[in-house]
Amino acid sequence: MKLPDGRLPRGNVGWRSNYPRNIDADDTGSFLSITAALAGAVILASMKADAAHLNLLFAWLWIFFGFLSGMILGLFFHRENWLGGYGSFRRRMYRLAHISFFGLGALNLLFWLTIQRGVPLDSLGIIASVAFILGGVTMPVCCVLMAHFPKARFLFGLPVCCLIIGGALSLLLICRNDARLRSAGNPDLDTHQTP
């Protein structure tokens, strides 16, 4: 970094001769943008490697939570008027949360299986992967929130949008890679085929 008169600041000798002694706003800005770009690239690369694997972990965690939530419901459901009775809005929302764990766990498992069939996980695939996880997290949370604050029903828009986006992108990925999917043999099945 040069002084306004064009000279280098005192002390800038040897390998440090181009090293800025005072970091100004411009330097900070470019430093931050380079760091952000690098961090973005690293995050994208690691997500590419792990995104679908996250869906698999999420799937089994959610199926486990489905069992757990069922067990909790099972502790109280013999009470006739628990949460206002079987048909009450609050009880229905709790049931929906319980069922959504299974449904959205299974959905994430299906997404993982689709990727295993050879659909490349490009940026669209990563968005779909994240959308399915976000939808899976927000759906049971919204169900329980709605059970207690029925006016918050607009919150359901969040899981609904995430899941619609995830579904649409998955469809797009499959259509784009249709030829690859058709030609991809399943090695597991091949080994069990009789000659």
Ligand code: HEM
């Ligand atoms: C550990 C395993 C499970 C337990 C302990 C459990 C427990 C329960 C209980 C207690 C209810 C009644 C809730 C109420 O009275 O409001 C219920 C409802 C329900 N569960 Fe589960 N469940 C389990 C697994 C599953 C699985 C694997 C599925 C499906 C994939 C499932 C789907 C449903 C559905 C659809 C309802 C609503 C039934 C209705 O309203 O008629 N559950 N579960």
